[in-house]
Amino acid sequence: MKTSNSKVRLDKLLGSLGYCARREVAALIKDGIVTHTENLPLKPDTKVLHEEIRFKGEPLDPPSGMVILMYKPAGLVCSHDEGEGRLVYDLLPPRWRMRDPKISTIGRLDKDTSGLLLLTDDGALLHRLTSPKHKVPKVYEATLDRPLNGDEAAIFASGTLMLHGEKTPCLPSKLTILDDTHVALEITEGRYHQVRRMFAAVGNHVTALHRSHFGDLRLGDLKEGEYQILTQEEIPNESPMRLQPIRNQHL
Numbered sequence: 536m537k538t539s540n541s542k543v544r545l546d547k548l549l550g551s552l553g554y555c556a557r558r559e560v561a562a563l564i565k566d567g568i569v570t571h572t573e574n575l576p577l578k579p580d581t582k583v584l585h586e587e588i589r590f591k592g593e594p595l596d597p598p599s600g601m602v603i604l605m606y607k608p609a610g611l612v613c614s615h616d617e618g619e620g621r622l623v624y625d626l627l628p629p630r631w632r633m634r635d636p637k638i639s640t641i642g643r644l645d646k647d648t649s650g651l652l653l654l655t656d657d658g659a660l661l662h663r664l665t666s667p668k669h670k671v672p673k674v675y676e677a678t679l680d681r682p683l684n685g686d687e688a689a690i691f692a693s694g695t696l697m698l699h700g701e702k703t704p705c706l707p708s709k710l711t712i713l714d715d716t717h718v719a720l721e722i723t724e725g726r727y728h729q730v731r732r733m734f735a736a737v738g739n740h741v742t743a744l745h746r747s748h749f750g751d752l753r754l755g756d757l758k759e760g761e762y763q764i765l766t767q768e769e770i771p772n773e774s775p776m777r778l779q780p781i782r783n784q785h786l
């Protein structure tokens with residue numbers, strides 16, 4: 536549901552943003568918690584615009600269609616399953632768990648990987664940015680257990696590297712050597728544990744992994760555990776490569 540520019544029932548709007556159950560809206564209006572910017576009378580079935588409503592005097596959370604850029608710390612899991620430990624969703628306001636449509640990560644980072652993670656409730660965008668067809672470049676900085684052999688960049692660029700258990704080789708990728716045990720690797724696929732498995736395939740072992748870029752996006756000034764929201768207007772429709780973070784917005 537796009538809630539920004541079309542009128543929707545107040546109870547549906549608040550329910551979809553996770554503020555409350557729809558049946559609770561009447562009481563919230565009565566208690567003055569939910570109000571109209573022009574002080575117009577409200578009922579649960581009043582058709583309203585997202586921007587007309589205040590919750591405890593504050594504008595509502597962003598409507599559906601949002602994209603969140605997060606600096607994922609290592610140790611958090613990209614899953615909705617509470618049983619898996621601390622989740623990346625724990626860094627967001629608790630009521631966002633109740634949003635419909637649901638917020639999901641755009642692809643995943645391993646528990647032990649830190650860095651740039653995108654989340655959205657826009658299913659079409661999620662599909663576009665994770666589809667192998669779109670080949671969004673992602674850059675990972677890796678720390679290696681052993682010094683490089685010297686032939687890794689050529690092997691990764693060749694498009695012939697086979698990962699254990701897979702039937703097709705990895706697409707060519709670009710390795711930048713920072714020093715003997717530190718590299719930046721740009722890949723355009725998103726296979727399971729891809730970077731770790733690529734280094735395993737050339738006899739090395741990744742001891743730390745950090746994603747620094749997703750398309751043209753960077754973490755900018757964000758600190759570990761922080762996030763910012765890209766507004767609807769700031770998200771290009773066509774090329775994910777042009778996604779640009781605009782400003783920090785901590786809710």
Ligand code: URA
Pocket residue numbers: 643644645646648675727728729730731732744
């Ligand atoms: N490759 C990996 O091995 N892990 C990640 O989290 C991302 C890419």
